[in-house]
Amino acid sequence: MIIDSKGSKSRQQDIILVDAGFPTISVGGEREALVIAESVIATIEVKTNLTAAELQSTLEAVTVTKRLFRSGELCYSKRGAEMRFPPHPILSYVFAFDGATLDTLTRVMFDYCTEENDGGLAPEGICVLTRGTILRASLMPTVKAAENKKDTVVKLPKLGGVDVTYLPEPKDALLRFYGRLRDEATPLKLINYDLDPYFDADDTGDGQVSVRA
Numbered sequence: 001m002i003i004d005s006k007g008s009k010s011r012q013q014d015i016i017l018v019d020a021g022f023p024t025i026s027v028g029g030e031r032e033a034l035v036i037a038e039s040v041i042a043t044i045e046v047k048t049n050l051t052a053a054e055l056q057s058t059l060e061a062v063t064v065t066k067r068l069f070r071s072g073e074l075c076y077s078k079r080g081a082e083m084r085f086p087p088h089p090i091l092s093y094v095f096a097f098d099g100a101t102l103d104t105l106t107r108v109m110f111d112y113c114t115e116e117n118d119g120g121l122a123p124e125g126i127c128v129l130t131r132g133t134i135l136r137a138s139l140m141p142t143v144k145a146a147e148n149k150k151d152t153v154v155k156l157p158k159l160g161g162v163d164v165t166y167l168p169e170p171k172d173a174l175l176r177f178y179g180r181l182r183d184e185a186t187p188l189k190l191i192n193y194d195l196d197p198y199f200d201a202d203d204t205g206d207g208q209v210s211v212r213a
Helices: 052-066 102-116 170-185
Strands: 015-018 024-026 033-036 040-050 073-078 081-085 091-099 125-128 132-136 142-145 152-155 164-167 188-191 199-201 209-211
Touching: 040 052, 040 170, 052 091, 052 102, 091 170, 102 125, 102 132, 102 164, 125 170, 132 170, 164 170
Parallel strands: 040 091, 091 125
Antiparallel strands: 015 040, 024 033, 073 081, 073 188, 125 132, 132 164, 142 152, 199 209
């Protein structure tokens, strides 16, 4: 699970992509651990069959994760350009071996975000191997080479929307999903963060601290 410095926790995660420079808090099990929100780059929910009901439940879990607090700022480095901005919510992706049609899944996602009045709760990408891929408009800036091929052009994203692209090609679904995950997660790093709020000072004055988990 993921914890933030205000004491909030995510639900149990299937896959978490983390910055290895941050600590992981053991809870005594080989397959279980707590990670701090600042360390998490992205999460991936894995489903056998992504039905409309299953996606609804997944979106509720994603909402808890995306609303975790993170200090610091994000540094996004790509093709020689570097941008810094306040932390976005943790990136989230959903992978399924089978499931409902892309139209059905998109409608569930759109209705959920409308009810919550927050387009930012939509996952960045949904891959259903037998159906194709749904990619939300990226939260990351787009960096492309200029026409003179010497400079770069940076296009800032539109935040908060639920604009999506259908890619109903099952044979390319995994590759497109991986490409999106690589493009967004690899260049991303959290900097200038403050870990002090994760610790409680001991009032006895002996200098000991304890982790708030």
